[in-house]
Amino acid sequence: MIKKIKKYWEASSKKYQEKSTISTSYAHYGPYAPHEDKLKLLGNIKNKKILEIGCGGGQCSIAFAKRGAVCKGLDICVEQIKYAKELAKKEKVNVDFSTKNIQNLEGIKSNSYDIVFSAFALQYIPNLKKCFKEVNRVLKKNGLFVFSFDHPFYSSLDPKTSKLVLNYNKLKICSQETIRPDGSKIEFIAYTHKISETYKCLVDNNFIVEEIIEPFDEKIEKGWTKNFWKKVYPLKLVRLIGPTIIFKSKKK
Numbered sequence: 635m636i637k638k639i640k641k642y643w644e645a646s647s648k649k650y651q652e653k654s655t656i657s658t659s660y661a662h663y664g665p666y667a668p669h670e671d672k673l674k675l676l677g678n679i680k681n682k683k684i685l686e687i688g689c690g691g692g693q694c695s696i697a698f699a700k701r702g703a704v705c706k707g708l709d710i711c712v713e714q715i716k717y718a719k720e721l722a723k724k725e726k727v728n729v730d731f732s733t734k735n736i737q738n739l740e741g742i743k744s745n746s747y748d749i750v751f752s753a754f755a756l757q758y759i760p761n762l763k764k765c766f767k768e769v770n771r772v773l774k775k776n777g778l779f780v781f782s783f784d785h786p787f788y789s790s791l792d793p794k795t796s797k798l799v800l801n802y803n804k805l806k807i808c809s810q811e812t813i814r815p816d817g818s819k820i821e822f823i824a825y826t827h828k829i830s831e832t833y834k835c836l837v838d839n840n841f842i843v844e845e846i847i848e849p850f851d852e853k854i855e856k857g858w859t860k861n862f863w864k865k866v867y868p869l870k871l872v873r874l875i876g877p878t879i880i881f882k883s884k885k886k
């Protein structure tokens with residue numbers, strides 16, 4: 635599965651970056667969610683060591699670096715990391731970007747980061763347990779683990795009718811064949827992580843869950859721009875359930 639997920643992102647990175655136009659002025663949490671400067675979940679990040687997992691084009695790490703944090707960004711996709719490195723150069727900030735499957739943080743020192751952050755990437759990780767164990771290992775005591783992904787309720791709705799069409803109890807994997815602009819087909823795979831499962835997984839891995847946020851901000855201006863994303867996240871639907879859920883937790 636990981637191979638298929640990587641293949642999808644290698645093929646889609648260019649379009650994703652062109653269409654989503656994610657800002658580097660602030661760190662975002664996902665579609666229709668307020669950005670970090672509004673939510674203030676991370677506190678003052680000046681001189682803090684931040685590891686971003688599933689960093690994509692690196693916009694969040696770049697925004698953190700602009701605020702004085704020391705950042706490392708990891709992503710499985712070579713194209714996304716290439717984009718991130720070029721973007722950091724263009725924005726004249728220093729971020730250490732490299733390719734890595736974030737299910738395992740092998741090679742990263744234990745107790746070495748103040749914050750681990752992830753925006754809209756952990757829905758592509760089948761095994762959160764393994765990933766959270768690793769995140770806990772690399773965080774310092776009292777270090778923050780703040781992340782967002784697809785709201786699992788949102789995955790139960792039919793985008794056309796807004797009706798509940800899937801059984802929440804049975805949601806696990808979303809696999810969809812998508813057609814690329816050149817007519818070729820590619821499989822998109824994502825996982826639905828139920829709220830209770832994510833909460834338990836955090837607690838079982840030595841985290842205290844401080845906040846679960848289910849935001850909805852219709853007025854987002856930049857980043858996840860409405861023109862492109864309204865196809866994926868129709869306004870009628872997102873008014874019923876915001877598509878993003880955010881967890882803030884702390885290593886015990």
Ligand SMILES: C[S@@+](CC[C@H](N)C(=O)[O-])C[C@H]1O[C@@H](n2cnc3c(N)ncnc32)[C@H](O)[C@@H]1O
Binds near residue numbers: 656687710758
């Ligand atoms: C929706 S994008 C989000 C990227 C970025 N955080 C952003 O906000 O634009 C999901 C990212 O997760 C990455 N990803 C998926 N599975 C991964 C894995 N096992 N290890 C590392 N990155 C992964 C993809 O390559 C992609 O860049």
